[in-house]
Every structure is written in C-alpha cells, then in structure tokens.
Amino acid sequence: MRQVIFGGANSLDNYLARPDGRVDWLRWNDGAAVIMKSVWSTIDTVIMGRKTYEAARSHAKPDGKRKRASANPYPGVTSYVFSRTLPDEAGVTIIRDDVVPFVRRLKEAPGKDICLMGGGELARPLFDAGLIDRVGLNIHPVLLGAGVPVFHAMSRQIDLELEECRPIGDGCVYVNYRVVHV
C-alpha cells in the first residue's frame, strides 16, 4: 500500500514556522537538497491543509520571484488541499470531505507514496487514525521560542522506529522514522 510521509524542517523546539508563518530561519544546503530529491522521487501526491497551501503559494522562490498565485505550488505531483472554505482552484483539488476517510481511500488507490506537507493540524487526525507511515525531520539548530507547531496534542502515543540519523551540514540533523502501527 502507498505510504504517507510526514515531515519537513523544524526548529529544535518543534516549530515549522514563526508565528506569522515566516521561515527565514531555514538553512538550505546540499544535504537537504539530496534528501528532498530522494523523497520527491518516491511520491506522486501531496496533501495539505489550507494554511500550508496558502503559505506554499505565496512563498518566494530563491530568486525572489513569487510563484503564480493560482498554480499548484508543487508542480509535477497531484496536490490535494483540505478546506471547507476555499473555492475550486486551477492546478489543485480542493477536498471538502473528512480527511481520514479520504486519505484511507487514497492510500488504497494505486500510486506512489503520499507526502503530507506542513503543519500538524492535518497530521493530528491522521496520526490518530494510524494513517501516517513515516516521519522525517530536518532539525535546525535554533530555538524559535514561538511559532507554528510541527506536532499538536494527540489522543494517543505514537511509537516510532529510527531508520536514519545524521548531520547534514550547517548544524542541521536529519532524522527519519518508521511509524510502528499497532
């Protein structure tokens, strides 16, 4: 079955962005690029919540240009955005159904793996339902002190198995876990 991968870059105090959504503290380097390329080769689908979608749409590219506001922020993969309020948009599919049954069906459909982008608000019900299979983090050497949490409170403990752990440059640590399904 397709796997759902959750993760991204975080601060040591487990924020994925500042309170206003800024990610100016991120360190992008060859180590992170190699990992992202590897992850990207295993997936064909991205799922995200509205806030992550809107943040991804507005992110400046490294050259300072902004992406087109209405395009799929992750070109080349199928992008699903969970929102009950967003209108239909070109390039992505807006999902107004409940996230858990939708992702369960998505995992049973044929395809490559599925990447859950962004925040823990969407991850929480999916962890609770046992639908997340892997967690990968690029832990940055900073305590932001406040921000958007990677992990939200959950109703149960999730056990993990460490598969990989290594420094990837600029003080960043890559950790990769398999979720132990009970």
Place this chain on the structure above:
Amino acid sequence: MRQVIFGGANSLDNYLARPDGRVDWLRWNDGAAVIMKSVWSTIDTVIMGRKTYEAARSHAKPDGKRKRASANPYPGVTSYVFSRTLPDEAGVTIIRDDVVPFVRRLKEAPGKDICLMGGGELARPLFDAGLIDRVGLNIHPVLLGAGVPVFHAMSRQIDLELEECRPIGDGCVYVNYRVVHV
C-alpha cells in the same frame, strides 16, 4: 566561567514526561549511561524547580526501591531547588530569590559546570537572560501526544551550534549544542 547545561531525555514531540509526570517511556541503555557519566563528571551543581525536585525525589530506582523522600535526589553534587513555597529540607538548598540573578552569581562563583534538571519552566527565564550555555537531548523515538514540555514559549530566538549528533541505541538520538550568545 562555569557553564549551565540544559537537557535530558525527550520525546520527538518535545515532552520530558507524560501529563502526570510519568517517564515510563524512557529507554535506558549503555549509550545513555556513557553520556550521563560524561556529563556528570563535568558538573558539581544541579539546579531545578520544585516540580522537578518533587518528581526526582519520588522516582523509583530500577530495582523498584524508592529513594528516601527527604534526601538530595542527586547525591554527590550541590542541589539548589527554586521554590517560594517549599520549607527548608535536608540535603538540598531551597532558593526563594529570583532565579536569574541567583544563577548569574552562581556562574561567577568558582566550581565545575551546573546542570539544569528537568523542565522548561525554569529554563525559559534563563534562556531569555542568556545564562544557558549548552543544550543536550536524548531524543526518544516516540510521539507522546501530550505531556510536560521541554521548551516553553520564549520572548526571543536562541541560536545553537551543533557539536555532536549520533544514534545511541534503541532508536534514541543524542544531540549536543552550544548556545550562541549574542
């Protein structure tokens, strides 16, 4: 000057204990023992808040016996407990002064390094005041979902420099950082 070391074992979602204080999820192994022995050799003083003190006093030893309720939970080192409500107790020194000026004076006094035990409630004002010099964590392969946070909200960002990162067995990852003082 003496350094203040903050850290301990945490879950990947950055809790140091369950909501009721239990640490039954901790994995104790030779890797952790070697690190603890090394840290212990560099310090002669422990500082902690009331909750950590009370939790440490009541912790069961591996053989199931409980430590004496009134003794210093960290024998062999000088233990300071910050509390405005605890009565004087044998084996430890109860500090009713503000934590920041007290720790500033402590760092200027002669001695080995100082270990800040337990939770982020005491760490927060000390990070804010620039008095913490090192952060070491034994990141456990588990998402607890809820608990006592290692890091609380802070008024400013704390930059870190990674000094060490390695798996230490049983899925645990040891990370050790130097705080960048501004």
